[in-house]
Amino acid sequence: MSLLSTENVIKKYANHLALDKVSISVNEGQIFGLLGPNGAGKTSLIRIINQITAPDEGFVYFDNVPLKPQHVSQIGYLPEERGLYKKMKIGEQAIYLAQLKGMQKKIAQVKLKEWFIKFEIQDWWDKKVEELSKGMQQKIQFIVTIVHEPRLLIFDEPFSGFDPINANLLKTEILALKEKGSTIIFSTHNMASVEELCDDIALISNGKTILNGSLSDIKNQFKPNIFEIIFSKPFNKMEFAMNSFFELLSIEELRNESLSVKVKLKDPMATNELLSAGIKAGNIISFNEFIPSMNEIFINIVQKEKLKITEN
Amino acid sequence: MDKILFILLREYLTRVKKKSFIIMSFVGPILMAALFIVPVWLATMEDDEKFSVAVLDESQQFYKSLTNTETYTFTFLPEGKISELKKTYFESGYNAVLNIPKDIENPNQKLTLYSDQQIKLSVQSYITQSIEKEIERLRMNEKGIDVKMLDSIEADLNINTIVWTAEGDENESSTELSMAIGFVFALIIYMFIFMYGAQVMRGVMEEKTGRIVEIIISSVKPFQLMMGKILGIALVALTQFLLWIVLTLAIVMTANVLIISNSQSSPSSEMFQNTTPANPDVEKMLENSDSNAANFMKIVYNLPFGMILFSFIFFFIGGYLLYASLFAAIGGAVDNETDVQQFMLPITIPLILSIVLAQTIIQNPHGSVAFWFSIFPFTSPVIMIIRVGFGVPWWEMALSMFLLIITFIGTTWVAAKIYRTGILLYGKKVTYKELWKWLRY
Known part of the structure; x- marks a missing residue:
């Protein structure tokens, strides 16, 4: 079930095409990673989903109906460029922002107090924003984004400005929100957190979707079928290399009398053949497949895209 | 909304x-x-200050027209010289010394006011107007003009502006x-x-x-x-x-x-x-x-x-x-x-x-x-x-x-x-x- 989807969304600015027929589908209850290099069009797409701007062409559906103004109360948005009124008291400000999302004042007050206690910042309620550190402000912004319990949450670089402890707290909260059934769109350049959190991803480059699918499918799609086997000596290289299922890439001497042997399988399913060849050649200590990190995939694809563009 | x-x-x-x-x-x-x-x-405050003037009237004609008021006092000095008065001025307690020359009626002559401070316009205008009035009175008498008659002739006009509305009001x-x-x-x-x-x-x-x-x-x-x-x-x-x-x-x-x-x-x-x-x-x-x-x-x-x-x-x-x-x-x-x-x-x-x-x-x-x-x-x-x-x-x-x-x-x-x-x-x-x-x- 998709909670939010876009269909061939096009957005033009005066001298460039920010989004070129972008279609994504965000499944209910999942964390969706929206990735892409700077200037790819992520923010343009997020602004369209938030109805800050309108698409020139194409459609956006929320809960299977075309996106409407009243949907804003069901969406929570933490923009990358974020701030608060410096001279306003934190409690007042949080209530004001919750009211703009359609919450009743009294309910907002109760919910906000709960969150303030949970984040151990209840003493700040009557302080002004300018008295707080940047990290503290980020906490408040996070609370303000989620307090109206929206069905769809959009986080644009949520971890920027957080120290590792608070970043971890935030990660736990995001996962807890997912547990409770929230759907989350997560835009970031931090690929490690994408691997930790995301179920599905889409990669946008130059306004086009160039990758779209579940994280595990994409990783499988991009794995190079390279395996590393570590043998203890002695190792019979001649016998090991004598077969047609794989090619030998490298042999490396390791400390404590062992060797690291890298091979590339010609048929991705031929792992058993590789193992049996290994057993004959020596004593296997470990057997691993190289899985590319999202970071590697990202860099790989974006660079290929760039090449394509320069060729054209 | x-x-x-x-x-x-x-x-x-x-x-x-x-x-x-x-x-x-x-x-x-x-x-x-x-x-x-x-x-x-300010206008009301200003004139509350007492101001005393010694008058040296060489013509002996005009000191009477300078009447004392709440704030101004004029003291007539029967005789003396400005140069002498200058020496005793600071002990005398006067705020100013007024010299009326003998032939003040001559248009080229001027009144002179000596003082250790800048003298307020209101004092100056009071003195000149009082003496001007006296000179005018004297000249009218000379030419045989009745002052009372002149007063009755003098016109004092105010304009009333009235706006007519379409309704006739x-x-x-x-x-x-x-x-x-x-x-x-x-x-x-x-x-x-x-x-x-x-x-x-x-x-x-x-x-x-x-x-x-x-x-x-x-x-x-x-x-x-x-x-x-x-x-x-x-x-x-x-x-x-x-x-x-x-x-x-x-x-x-x-x-x-x-x-x-x-x-x-x-x-x-x-x-x-x-x-x-x-x-x-x-x-x-x-x-x-x-x-x-x-x-x-x-x-x-x-x-x-x-x-x-x-x-x-x-x-x-x-x-x-x-x-x-x-x-x-x-x-x-x-x-x-x-x-x-x-x-x-x-x-x-x-x-x-x-x-x-x-x-x-x-x-x-x-x-x-x-x-x-x-x-x-x-x-x-x-x-x-x-x-x-x-x-x-x-x-x-x-x-x-x-x-x-x-x-x-x-x-x-x-x-x-x-x-x-x-x-x-x-x-x-x-x-x-x-x-x-x-x-x-």
Whole structure:
């Protein structure tokens, strides 16, 4: 079930095409990673989903109906460029922002107090924003984004400005929100957190979707079928290399009398053949497949895209 | 719609709770009241100081015409020389020494007043007028003119201006009063548009540079945010205005009771009238309040107050909305204070022009300059309110109001377009060409 989807969304600015027929589908209850290099069009797409701007062409559906103004109360948005009124008291400000999302004042007050206690910042309620550190402000912004319990949450670089402890707290909260059934769109350049959190991803480059699918499918799609086997000596290289299922890439001497042997399988399913060849050649200590990190995939694809563009 | 209300309330409440607002609400009326009170108060205070003059009248003719008053004492010195008096001056206790030369009637001769300080104009004019009068009296006697007869011949005219209305009523009017009311109201409109327009701009810039704006417009439309801010600040302006009126009236009334009534019952007010004929305005004012009080009240009553008040509120709000939306657009377009100037200038020119023209308009409130500038919507809020006191044909008023409404809808539309694009662009230097593009998005 998709909670939010876009269909061939096009957005033009005066001298460039920010989004070129972008279609994504965000499944209910999942964390969706929206990735892409700077200037790819992520923010343009997020602004369209938030109805800050309108698409020139194409459609956006929320809960299977075309996106409407009243949907804003069901969406929570933490923009990358974020701030608060410096001279306003934190409690007042949080209530004001919750009211703009359609919450009743009294309910907002109760919910906000709960969150303030949970984040151990209840003493700040009557302080002004300018008295707080940047990290503290980020906490408040996070609370303000989620307090109206929206069905769809959009986080644009949520971890920027957080120290590792608070970043971890935030990660736990995001996962807890997912547990409770929230759907989350997560835009970031931090690929490690994408691997930790995301179920599905889409990669946008130059306004086009160039990758779209579940994280595990994409990783499988991009794995190079390279395996590393570590043998203890002695190792019979001649016998090991004598077969047609794989090619030998490298042999490396390791400390404590062992060797690291890298091979590339010609048929991705031929792992058993590789193992049996290994057993004959020596004593296997470990057997691993190289899985590319999202970071590697990202860099790989974006660079290929760039090449394509320069060729054209 | 209720979201505009939340925004409006926030804008209003955070501003009226500010210290600067509270201070301005009290300082403003004190300054305005001071404008009315201080000149009168100073005038009454000044003459309370005793001033004694030694008179050396070489002609022996005029010392009698210098009569002593509450504050001035004249001591006649039967004989002596200025050079001797100069030596004893500092021990004598006189504030000044007056020398009347022998042949003072000769036009080339002058009176001389010696003193250790700069002598006040009121003292000088009292002395010269007293002696002039005596010389005139002497000359008339010489030529055989009867002084009493002359008094009966002298004419003293006042002009009464009456406005005929189409309904056949006759209203007594006062040009001075219309001028004063028009000018004060025009000044207030001018000041408030500038002050609160700039507040709108700064508020928008605060949201943009503080990066709050993207959070808010994910909940409300940019137009709602802009209108909520403009209307909220309009309410702040009206609140401040009302406070000023109420407090100024309170201060002036209290001061009236304390100072003016006081000075009128004391002999010094008589002094005031006698010694400062050089200031006809004050005299007229006092005359008005004394002898013509009833007449004056009638004139005040006859002013088209309903019309003045209605058009004041209309042009105040209309002018504010027109300019505030433009100020909001500037705030949305620029990124920092230094870029503001280039966009401020074209907007403030008509506003400044209208206050510069105010003088001309008051001189000739029905001329073609007055007409055209009171129709042109960028100057009409200030110019029309000047004209209202003098009576404006209804069709001119209607045309001016209609154009103002049309124009502020237009500027709001333009401003909203610039605003909604500008607020999301960070760190970009904006040019007029760029703004033109945003209008067509």
